[in-house]
Every structure is written in structure tokens, then in C-alpha cells.
Amino acid sequence: LGRVNLYFEQNVTGRTNPNELKATHKLLVPSVTVAESDELTSNVFSAQQARHMNFEPIHIRFFWRQLMLWILPLTVLASIVSFKVLGVTGALPPLLILSAMVTLTYLRWQRWGIASDATYIYVRKGIIGIDYWCFPLAKVQQVEVRQSLFMRRRRLSTLGFVLASGRVKIPFVATDFASPLIERVLYEVEVKKPGWM
Structure with a gap:
């Protein structure tokens, strides 16, 4: 339908009241056009290109x-x-x-994908609609890599990125794609030492 529900999330760590969390850390801008959503997100992440990235699909497995x-x-x-x-x-x-x-x-399998550029990581997922997650490399607090024996034989991994606003998980990513991305994220965090708040 050419409409977008746009969510902005803030850091939720360190707060104690769960009801307050739900009320204050998310901003929803409902039913805006794609052009309007691009304009709004450019105010937050000026260089993000989520809609124009070539996403690495997850494996058919x-x-x-x-x-x-x-x-x-x-x-x-x-x-x-x-x-x-x-x-x-x-x-x-x-x-x-x-x-x-x-x-x-x-x-659901067709929608899953991951991409990155020099500044951001982009995750695409959904079933009928498509959700895009965009976050700066330097805002990653932890990286999780999981492999079962079957995944290891096929050189696949499940990636998890822990951010201040929550966790983003991507299953069945090719290890050849995941390893350089993880190294780049860890390098970015080590060199820039960003404040997460």
C-alpha cells in the first residue's frame, strides 16, 4: 500500500519500571509514505541507506x-x-x-536478510510486510555467534547483536559474510570507544 509504520527506539538499560519502559522508550510514527519515512530517518541516521542496500539472504536451510x-x-x-x-x-x-x-x-525465509556499509548494519525481516532494522556499527555492545554441528558443516552461523535497545538476531547467515562483519564491528567499537547513552 506504499505506507510505513516507523519506530524509533531509545536505550532501555538501567530503568526499573517495566510499564514506564513501554511508554517512554519508543516513538511510533504511523502510516507515513516511504518518502516521509526516509526524510524522518535521515534526521536520526543521516547516512543510512536501508531501502537501497543489497541484502545477503539467509540460507534456504x-x-x-x-x-x-x-x-x-x-x-x-x-x-x-x-x-x-x-x-x-x-x-x-x-x-x-x-x-x-x-x-x-x-x-518469512525470503524476507530475512542482512547488509552493512561503512557506518550501519541493516537487517530485513518479516512475513507479509517487511521490517528494516538499522543501527550504527559502533552502538553494538555484544556480538553473539552460534553454530550447531549441522550449521558448522555448511559454514552457517546465527548472529546476534546486543544493543542498548535490545537484541537483533539473524539466523543461518553464511560464515563467509558473518566473519568479516563481526571483525569490522569489533574494530569499530574498539577504535571509536563510543558512549552508548
Whole structure:
């Protein structure tokens, strides 16, 4: 529809009242045009290029993992129960639900991506709409890298960036992309020693 809901988040560490956190650390600018959102974000992060970046997609194994671990076993179980209770027509609703779940999981896999430039890291995700996360390299407080044995064999990693405003996680990123990015983030934080507040 050409509209954007724009969120700005502030540092939330060190505060004690969770109700106050929800009320005061986020700013929502609802239903603005893409041009208006670009203008507003340029006031906060003047050099960010989130909409113009070429995103590195996450690996297709994310989709297959979700399919094999969750969707197919639950669908088979629901189909067996429905078939025993309702007969042949009982298998149809679980199959319709399966097709919807596979479609939504596929869309989720397609939306995931990560990119970076000299100043910012950009994360793209979503299911039907697309969310863009943009944060300066120097604002990263911790970097998390996780690999299972299966991921290590395929040279994949799950990246996590801990910021003052929360955590951003990106699964199934190619290690060839992740390693230089992590090194650049750590170098940026070490050299600039930014204040996080």
C-alpha cells in the first residue's frame, strides 16, 4: 500500500519500571509514505541507506529446518487424528493449514536478510510486510555467534547483536559474510570507544 509504520527506539538499560519502559522508550510514527519515512530517518541516521542496500539472504536451510522440525510433524499428527475422527474428509483441513504454514514460512525465509556499509548494519525481516532494522556499527555492545554441528558443516552461523535497545538476531547467515562483519564491528567499537547513552 506504499505506507510505513516507523519506530524509533531509545536505550532501555538501567530503568526499573517495566510499564514506564513501554511508554517512554519508543516513538511510533504511523502510516507515513516511504518518502516521509526516509526524510524522518535521515534526521536520526543521516547516512543510512536501508531501502537501497543489497541484502545477503539467509540460507534456504532455514526454510527446510522449519518445515521438517515443526510444520510437517504437526501436520501429519493432525491429519492422522482428523482422519481417524472424521474419515477421509478429515484430512483436508490439516492439508489446507499445511499449505498456509508452508507459504508463510517461505515468505518469512525470503524476507530475512542482512547488509552493512561503512557506518550501519541493516537487517530485513518479516512475513507479509517487511521490517528494516538499522543501527550504527559502533552502538553494538555484544556480538553473539552460534553454530550447531549441522550449521558448522555448511559454514552457517546465527548472529546476534546486543544493543542498548535490545537484541537483533539473524539466523543461518553464511560464515563467509558473518566473519568479516563481526571483525569490522569489533574494530569499530574498539577504535571509536563510543558512549552508548
